[in-house]
Amino acid sequence: MATAARPPFLAMAAAALLVAAWWGGNAGTAEAQAPVFACDASNATLAAYGFCNRKATASARARDLVSRLTLAEKVGFLVNKQPALGRLGIPAYEWWSEALHGVSYVGPGTRFSPLVPGATSFPQPILTAASFNASLFRAIGEVVSTEARAMHNVGLAGLTFWSPNINIFRDPRWGRGQETPGEDPLLTSKYAVGYVTGLQDAGAGGVTDGALKVAACCKHYTAYDVDNWKGVERYTFDAKVSQQDLDDTFQPPFKSCVLDGNVASVMCSYNKVNGKPTCADKDLLEGVIRGDWKLNGYIVSDCDSVDVLYTQQHYTKTPEEAAAITIKSGLDLNCGNFLAQHTVAAVQAGELSEEDVDRAITNNFIMLMRLGFFDGDPRQLAFGSLGPKDVCTSSNRELARETARQGIVLLKNSGALPLSAKSIKSMAVIGPNANASFTMIGNYEGTPCKYTTPLQGLGAKVNTVYQPGCTNVGCSGNSLQLSTAVAAAASADVTVLVVGADQSIERESLDRTSLLLPGQQTQLV
The missing domain is CATH 3.20.20.300 (Glycoside hydrolase, family 3, N-terminal domain)
Known part of the structure; x- marks a missing residue:
C-alpha cells in the first residue's frame, strides 16, 4: 500500500535529479530593500x-x-x-x-x-x-x-x-x-x-x-x-x-x-x-x-x-x-x-x-x-x-541533486538499468507527468532556481519522442491517448513512463480515496 502512494514523488525526484538548476536572474540590476528591524542604532532615543x-x-x-x-x-x-x-x-x-x-x-x-x-x-x-x-x-x-x-x-x-x-x-x-x-x-x-x-x-x-x-x-x-x-x-x-x-x-x-x-x-x-x-x-x-x-x-x-x-x-x-x-x-x-x-x-x-x-x-x-x-x-x-549571491549557488543546487539521488527508491530491476545514453538511439517518454514542471516541485513550494521537466532532462541526453498518454493526470474519459503512446513505445529502444498524481489528486485539504494510479493511468502502464 505504501508504494502505491509514492509514484508522484519518485517523479519529483527524477526531475530534481535531472535539473541543472541554474539561476539566470537579473539580481545585478535590481535594488535591495531594507530589512525590517527594531532598535535602530542611529536613533539615540x-x-x-x-x-x-x-x-x-x-x-x-x-x-x-x-x-x-x-x-x-x-x-x-x-x-x-x-x-x-x-x-x-x-x-x-x-x-x-x-x-x-x-x-x-x-x-x-x-x-x-x-x-x-x-x-x-x-x-x-x-x-x-x-x-x-x-x-x-x-x-x-x-x-x-x-x-x-x-x-x-x-x-x-x-x-x-x-x-x-x-x-x-x-x-x-x-x-x-x-x-x-x-x-x-x-x-x-x-x-x-x-x-x-x-x-x-x-x-x-x-x-x-x-x-x-x-x-x-x-x-x-x-x-x-x-x-x-x-x-x-x-x-x-x-x-x-x-x-x-x-x-x-x-x-x-x-x-x-x-x-x-x-x-x-x-x-x-x-x-x-x-x-x-x-x-x-x-x-x-x-x-x-x-x-x-x-x-x-x-x-x-x-x-x-x-x-x-x-x-x-x-x-x-x-x-x-x-x-x-x-x-x-x-x-x-x-x-x-x-x-x-x-x-x-x-x-x-x-x-x-x-x-x-x-x-x-x-x-x-x-x-x-x-x-x-x-x-x-x-x-x-x-x-x-x-x-x-548566496541564493541558488552551484553548491546549493548540487546538494538538491544529490538529495534526489540518495532518496530515489528502486523497487525492481529486471536488468534494464542502468541505461546508457551511448547505446540508446531513441527513447519514448510517456506519461501525463513527463513534461510537467510545476508538478515536480510539490506543495509548500517556492519559485525554484529553474524548472526542468523529465522530458527536457532526458532529451538533453538522448533522442526522445514524447507522448503524454493522457491529456491530464486524471486520465479519465476521452483524455486517454493509448494508441499513440503504444506506437511511440513500440518504435523506441527504451520507454520511460512518468505517471502518478499531482496537486489535483492529493494536497492539503484533499485526501485520496484510492491508492491506485489516477483514472486510466494503470491501463496506460
Whole structure:
C-alpha cells in the first residue's frame, strides 16, 4: 500500500535529479530593500530602552519591552501580523514564513522579486527521508536557512519559518503525506532533529547565547493525519488515540524535535485529540511541551485554529472564552486575528488575566531577541554579509541533486538499468507527468532556481519522442491517448513512463480515496 502512494514523488525526484538548476536572474540590476528591524542604532532615543540593550539577556530585554506596553498594544503581539509600534521604534513583522523543502512563497512573510527570483528547491520530505541520511537532513536545513537569511537581508523574508511538518504518514491516502518524512516515528524523529538543527544553528555566524540563524517550527501537534476524506474534515476531526499509541507513534517526532533539536516553536493542529482541541489542551501544551520537554520557545496555532475551535467545533460558548482557554493552555501566538480581536474583552470579563497575556508575548519577544530582530540593522550583524549571491549557488543546487539521488527508491530491476545514453538511439517518454514542471516541485513550494521537466532532462541526453498518454493526470474519459503512446513505445529502444498524481489528486485539504494510479493511468502502464 505504501508504494502505491509514492509514484508522484519518485517523479519529483527524477526531475530534481535531472535539473541543472541554474539561476539566470537579473539580481545585478535590481535594488535591495531594507530589512525590517527594531532598535535602530542611529536613533539615540531608542538606545535608552532596556529592550535595546544587547548586553542584557533575551528574557530581561523581553520583560522590559512588555512592561512598556498597554493592554491594547499587547494583544497585537499575539497574532502573526505583528503591528508596528512607532513610539518604541518597532516595525511591523510577519511571523508566517514557510520552508518545507526550500524557501517558500506560501507564507506572507516571504516573497520573491527580480532581486531574488528563485531559491533552491529540494525534493519533498517524503523522498528526502528515504535516504535515511541524518547528515543530509541537516545539510539541507543549513542551505535553506542561509538562503532565508540572505533574503531577509534584502527585505524579502522573515526569520520565523513554520517548518518542518513531522506528522506521521500512517494512512497513505492523506493528501499531506508528501510533506512528511513518512510513517516511521524513528525516521521522522531523526529527520526533525537534523533539519531543525540545520535551519537554526547559528554557529557559523559566530553568535552565541541562544541566538538563532532562523527559527524553525515543528508541526502539527498532534495526531493529525486527515484533511478532507469523504466529508471528514480536519477542522472537526476528533482523533481517538490511546495513550500508548500517542506515546509510541505520534509524539516521538515532536519530543525529539524539542529535546534533541531544541526547536524554537511547536504548532498545535486543527483537530481534537480525545475530545479536546489541541490548541486548547493545557495538558498537551503547558504540561507536555513546556513541562515535560522544556520547550525554549513559543507555541503557535495553525492558521485560524483558534477561530475554528469556537465557530466550527463549538468548544466554547463565546469568543472571549476561546481566547482565554487557548492562552491559559499555553498558546503564545495565533496565526490569524482572533486573539487580537477578543483578548481585551476576555481580560475585561475576568476570564483571562493580563499576566497571562504578558507570559505569551514575552515568549514571542524572547524569540525575536534571539533572532537579532531587536539588535539593529541585520546587515551589520552575524549573517549580515549574506545576500542574493548566496541564493541558488552551484553548491546549493548540487546538494538538491544529490538529495534526489540518495532518496530515489528502486523497487525492481529486471536488468534494464542502468541505461546508457551511448547505446540508446531513441527513447519514448510517456506519461501525463513527463513534461510537467510545476508538478515536480510539490506543495509548500517556492519559485525554484529553474524548472526542468523529465522530458527536457532526458532529451538533453538522448533522442526522445514524447507522448503524454493522457491529456491530464486524471486520465479519465476521452483524455486517454493509448494508441499513440503504444506506437511511440513500440518504435523506441527504451520507454520511460512518468505517471502518478499531482496537486489535483492529493494536497492539503484533499485526501485520496484510492491508492491506485489516477483514472486510466494503470491501463496506460
